[in-house]
Amino acid sequence: DTGVSQDPRHKITKRGQNVTFRCDPISEHNRLYWYRQTLGQGPEFLTYFQNEAQLEKSRLLSDRFSAERPKGSFSTLEIQRTEQGDSAMYLCASSSYLWATTDTQYFGPGTRLTVL
């Protein structure tokens, strides 16, 4: 399978616990994005990387959220001290951005987080 993969697909945790999600992008893609989606809403941008550099972070990304892409390949998103409001689908997308202004993103299957 050469698409974007995410692990785990589902995570149930208790409030206050830390969780970490992993995303493996399409192999030749240099950009990697994290989004959060709640029921009835479109995905909301959290952050993105170009290679290993984290270039942008949304205001939605509180201090409890941290993302890394240490070698410019896979990425991890960690949420510390989870809250019930963190319950959502966390989506990863990747794209191959070169010199053009277009940026077509392909999504992974998502990680559904439930905070009890």
Next chain:
Amino acid sequence: QKEVEQNSGPLSVPEGAIASLNCTYSDRGSQSFFWYRQYSGKSPELIMSIYSNGDKEDGRFTAQLNKASQYVSLLIRDSQPSDSATYLCAVNRASVMRDMRFGAGTRLTVKP
């Protein structure tokens, strides 16, 4: 005003009909526009992208873009029950920040 607005629906059409989905956006400098399909509990799947004013056709799908009116639409011809899903409009802003902004989606139901 939301940055990307879509009618939430649900939009219901009979099998074989044309489904018309609409989207407006607020950032006049937006450069690229996308339609994603999302089945319940699944991740968004890219259907079409459009960058220039006019129509772009791909099989049963036609995307239409009018930058002057800040409007983008998706037409689905010969709608099938398998087209029943939520359709997300996404806009790539022309600022330094390269995030994509999504509408809340329009839920389409195609009835046999």
